[in-house]
Amino acid sequence: MAANPMHQFTVYKIGPKIEIMGIDxxxxxxxxxxxxxxxxxxxxxxxxxxxxxxxxxxxxxxxETLYNFIAKMISDTAGKKAKPYxxxxxxxxxxxxxxxxxxxxxxSFTVTSHIIVTLTFALFIFIGVTIVGFTIHGFxxxxxxxxxxxxxxxxxxxxxxxxISYLSRPxxxxxRLFANMMAGHTMLKVFGGFVISLGxxxxxxxxTFSVALTGLEILVAFLQAYVFAxxxxxxxxxxxxxxx
Amino acid sequence: MSDLNNFKTRLKIAKSKLxxxxxxxxSEKSIFLGNAFKLGTELIAAVAVGTIIGFILDSWxxxxxxxxxxxxxxxxxxxxxxxxxxxxxMQKN
Numbered sequence: 001m002a003a004n005p006m007h008q009f010t011v012y013k014i015g016p017k018i019e020i021m022g023i024d025x026x027x028x029x030x031x032x033x034x035x036x037x038x039x040x041x042x043x044x045x046x047x048x049x050x051x052x053x054x055x056x057x058x059x060x061x062x063x064e065t066l067y068n069f070i071a072k073m074i075s076d077t078a079g080k081k082a083k084p085y086x087x088x089x090x091x092x093x094x095x096x097x098x099x100x101x102x103x104x105x106x107x108s109f110t111v112t113s114h115i116i117v118t119l120t121f122a123l124f125i126f127i128g129v130t131i132v133g134f135t136i137h138g139f140x141x142x143x144x145x146x147x148x149x150x151x152x153x154x155x156x157x158x159x160x161x162x163x164i165s166y167l168s169r170p171x172x173x174x175x176r177l178f179a180n181m182m183a184g185h186t187m188l189k190v191f192g193g194f195v196i197s198l199g200x201x202x203x204x205x206x207x208t209f210s211v212a213l214t215g216l217e218i219l220v221a222f223l224q225a226y227v228f229a230x231x232x233x234x235x236x237x238x239x240x241x242x243x244x
Numbered sequence: 245m246s247d248l249n250n251f252k253t254r255l256k257i258a259k260s261k262l263x264x265x266x267x268x269x270x271s272e273k274s275i276f277l278g279n280a281f282k283l284g285t286e287l288i289a290a291v292a293v294g295t296i297i298g299f300i301l302d303s304w305x306x307x308x309x310x311x312x313x314x315x316x317x318x319x320x321x322x323x324x325x326x327x328x329x330x331x332x333x334m335q336k337n
Contacts, residue, residue: 054248054251055248055251160318161322161325162322162325164293164294164315164318164322165326167293168286168292168294168323168326169289171289171292171293172285172286172288172290172326175288176281176282176285179285219277223281227278234333
């Protein structure tokens with residue numbers, strides 16, 4: 001069991017089985033870790049904004065930095081028009097970040113290492129952005145599939161390519177996060193297994209690797225949340241400011 | 245107000261201690277790493293989507309394997325186009 005590097009990704013039920021209309025809605029370890037990250041975010045932001053001091057406490061500083069970071073990212077990539085979407089992007093980023101970081105703790109479960117979770121995020125963003133584009137521009141939004149300055153002969157081919165490129169957005173968004181988290185955690189487990197099997201004599205080398213990999217994984221955990229949020233901003237920017 | 249002045253001097257001292265060059269270098273490096281991750285999946289995803297569309301259309305029209313080949317190529321072109329767009333965006337920043 002301990003030697004299997006994929007064992008850490010098993011989803012199992014906690015508590016009784018709940019079934020509503022043929023859909024299994026049981027509480028699993030994945031739901032538990034989503035709940036824990038949501039509660040942690042809530043606690044951090046509640047305590048962070050509780051006392052508004054001029055010289056901030058550490059918790060207040062953390063939540064203010066987080067706010068500024070996202071606000072700057074949105075204004076840099078999507079401009080002023082994207083400001084109403086700040087709550088969505090902020091919660092998305094913080095939730096993914098907390099899920100990734102919680103996964104770095106030993107014996108914990110990484111929610112984002114399951115493609116169903118990341119694909120749900122990505123499809124939600126994809127459909128949401130498409131709806132935003134259509135409500136703002138109407139049928140003119142279809143212009144993003146028709147780049148300007150293309151000869152009529154090439155237009156059908158270019159349009160097909162643009163449509164495929166548009167449809168590939170949720171795929172690349174979800175696969176990137178899922179693959180990075182799963183590959184990283186598998187690698188950590190494999191090197192951890194080497195430490196045990198090589199014992200006291202040869203185990204030091206994989207142990208050093210493990211330490212280095214843990215550092216890298218923490219960087220990746222942050223980076224993937226960042227990339228996910230910034231790509232959401234870029235897609236939103238394409239939908240808000242039509243310029244093709 | 246003395247509280248604020250005190251804080252300002254402390255901030256100044258803390259800032260002078262920070263090796264700013266090193267700090268910006270590190271954050272730049274991680275942005276490059278993020279971009280590298282981005283480009284790889286951007287290319288693969290479009291190829292996958294193109295192939296899947298080709299596969300579905302093939303089973304609709306019963307024209308195996310013509311459309312899957314055509315749409316695989318379209319997907320590859322779309323993937324490269326994605327990468328070019330992403331690279332252009334990176335250059336702008």
